[in-house]
Amino acid sequence: MSRGTIRAFLVGDAQADRVVPPSGFTAHLTLFVSAAMAFLAVFALALSMASGRLADRWGEELALSATLRISAPPDQRAAQTRAALEILNQTPGIASARALTAEEQAALLEPWFGPDLPLESLPVPQLIEIIADDPAYDAAGLRLRLSGEVPGAILDDHTRWRAPLVDAANSLRRLGLISILLIVGATAAMVTLAAHAALAANAQVIEVLRLVGAKDRYIAQAFVRRFTLRALLGAGVGVVLGMAGVALLPSADDAGGFLTGLGFQGAGWLVPLVIPILGAAVAFGATWAAARHRLSELS
Amino acid sequence: MIELEHVGYSYGGGDLLSDLSLRLAPGSFHFLTGPSGAGKTTLLKLCYGALMPTTGRVQAFDMDMASLDRDQVALTRRRIGVVHQDCQFLDHLPLADNIALPLTVSGRDMSEESSNLAELMQWVGLSSRADALPPELSGGERQRAALARAVIMSPDVILADEPTGNVDWEMSQRLLRLLLELNKMGKTVLIASHDLALIRAAKSQVQARVLRISDKTLHLAGADL
Ligand SMILES: Nc1ncnc2c1ncn2[C@@H]1O[C@H](COP(=O)(O)OP(=O)(O)OP(=O)(O)O)[C@@H](O)[C@H]1O
Numbered sequence: 001m002s003r004g005t006i007r008a009f010l011v012g013d014a015q016a017d018r019v020v021p022p023s024g025f026t027a028h029l030t031l032f033v034s035a036a037m038a039f040l041a042v043f044a045l046a047l048s049m050a051s052g053r054l055a056d057r058w059g060e061e062l063a064l065s066a067t068l069r070i071s072a073p074p075d076q077r078a079a080q081t082r083a084a085l086e087i088l089n090q091t092p093g094i095a096s097a098r099a100l101t102a103e104e105q106a107a108l109l110e111p112w113f114g115p116d117l118p119l120e121s122l123p124v125p126q127l128i129e130i131i132a133d134d135p136a137y138d139a140a141g142l143r144l145r146l147s148g149e150v151p152g153a154i155l156d157d158h159t160r161w162r163a164p165l166v167d168a169a170n171s172l173r174r175l176g177l178i179s180i181l182l183i184v185g186a187t188a189a190m191v192t193l194a195a196h197a198a199l200a201a202n203a204q205v206i207e208v209l210r211l212v213g214a215k216d217r218y219i220a221q222a223f224v225r226r227f228t229l230r231a232l233l234g235a236g237v238g239v240v241l242g243m244a245g246v247a248l249l250p251s252a253d254d255a256g257g258f259l260t261g262l263g264f265q266g267a268g269w270l271v272p273l274v275i276p277i278l279g280a281a282v283a284f285g286a287t288w289a290a291a292r293h294r295l296s297e298l299s
Numbered sequence: 300m301i302e303l304e305h306v307g308y309s310y311g312g313g314d315l316l317s318d319l320s321l322r323l324a325p326g327s328f329h330f331l332t333g334p335s336g337a338g339k340t341t342l343l344k345l346c347y348g349a350l351m352p353t354t355g356r357v358q359a360f361d362m363d364m365a366s367l368d369r370d371q372v373a374l375t376r377r378r379i380g381v382v383h384q385d386c387q388f389l390d391h392l393p394l395a396d397n398i399a400l401p402l403t404v405s406g407r408d409m410s411e412e413s414s415n416l417a418e419l420m421q422w423v424g425l426s427s428r429a430d431a432l433p434p435e436l437s438g439g440e441r442q443r444a445a446l447a448r449a450v451i452m453s454p455d456v457i458l459a460d461e462p463t464g465n466v467d468w469e470m471s472q473r474l475l476r477l478l479l480e481l482n483k484m485g486k487t488v489l490i491a492s493h494d495l496a497l498i499r500a501a502k503s504q505v506q507a508r509v510l511r512i513s514d515k516t517l518h519l520a521g522a523d524l
């Protein structure tokens with residue numbers, strides 16, 4: 001469709017619009033359902049975008065960092081830590097390796113054991129934080145070398161629990177996208193039903209129009225235009241409400257919890273604006289199909 | 300204009316019409332009679348493509364009806380004005396808009412046609428009812444409105460199914476005069492009617508052929524009318 005056609009379609013031919021009687025009931029239902037579907041679509045979109053971000057972040061951060069744990073008798077701890085750091089500094093593919101200080105280790109344990117933890121009195125292993133370079137080091141080779149020279153060292157490159165977390169975030173993103181597809185499908189089904197109801201209610205109008213020489217396009221347009229505009233308006237309202245709801249969610253803080261991260265970021269706020277256009281397109285297609293089907297039964 | 304060649308039609312039971320041929324020459328005036336249920340309405344529907352013949356073929360304006368797509372059928376109907384036996388209107392629009400409907404759907408400029416419309420409504424005696432809704436009209440008023448709607452596009456062919464069924468003698472003469480005027484302008488006219496007095500009145504003013512449906516086909520009615 002050219003720009004002119006689209007404008008003509010939106011502005012409408014006042015004469016052509018009048019040949020179909022104004023409808024009350026289905027119009028309100030279509031408006032309401034489009035608004036509700038758009039509202040839901042905003043949340044599904046927020047969910048899939050947030051879990052997508054989460055999956056990417058976890059994937060990246062965790063892939064880069066690894067932890068070396070040194071469990072050794074207190075008297076050998078300092079020596080083994082030094083030895084391990086030396087090996088790490090020689091290993092290609094490691095950007096940095098740093099032993100955590102006693103304060104940092106205490107801070108890590110604090111959520112579980114409370115603030116006044118006498119770290120010295122506990123057999124807490126020494127932690128070394130490894131940041132990988134690009135390309136990264138060879139984990140198997142490093143393990144082999146460490147086991148020979150630093151018997152108390154255990155390398156944890158987080159793959160064991162990184163994979164399921166990233167999987168979970170990716171599944172969540174998939175669920176969000178599937179929800180959006182279902183919402184689109186349900187909207188199409190609803191508009192099809194409403195359009196069929198409107199076409200059936202106006203059977204006589206359609207027959208008279210056909211008999212006086214109206215083309216299918218002319219007859220269908222009156223219906224298509226109405227349903228498209230209703231879906232556009234309803235979805236517009238639904239998206240505004242949904243985006244307001246997302247905006248009112250508590251903002252992400254240091255806790256960085258997943259739920260508080262639910263929402264849109266930056267240009268992501270523009271994405272939900274596609275929903276009304278998508279809704280209008282779905283209504284357009286569904287009404288066209290319904291009208292064509294109906295008209296083809298008429299001579 | 301319209302030509303039926305060996306047309307047969309059946310609604311599903313036995314044949315209603317069979318081996319029926321008819322040629323409506325440009326400018327000709329035909330009457331179609333026959334007992335109720337003989338198939339007059341069916342024959343008219345075959346002429347404007349509302350029904351497709353079971354056998355034989357129908358041509359309109361030198362095109363085979365069966366070969367036309369839906370848009371071409373619509374365009375063909377703009378050249379054929381039809382007065383239906385059970386005339387239907389858009390019940391939510393005032394009478395004047397209903398009569399102008401063929402102009403509206405074909406995208407004509409209404410401001411150019413408004414004087415035409417007023418004159419035509421005057422002729423069929425409905426000027427005072429221009430703003431009435433169709434359900435508020437009497438049977439005769441509906442028939443007059445249907446005739447006005449059928450001729451407003453100035454079609455090449457006018458098919459009228461009992462156009463004077465519900466009107467008094469005076470009005471039926473008036474409607475006949477309208478059809479005769481249009482015929483003089485070169486329009487082809489086919490009227491299905493039981494009204495022998497009307498047919499006689501017409502025959503005194505125009506070279507009209509009277510066709511009768513019996514035994515499933517058409518016969519030329521003789522001078523007995
Ligand atoms: N849609 C239909 N389905 C089945 N049979 C039909 C249908 N329409 C008409 N008929 C039958 O076909 C026959 C012819 O109908 P038609 O309307 O052509 O008659 P007609 O000559 O116009 O009669 P009248 O003078 O009463 O208007 C009738 O017996 C009628 O019952």
Ligand SMILES: [Mg+2]
Nearest residue numbers: 339340384460
């Ligand atoms: Mg009849």
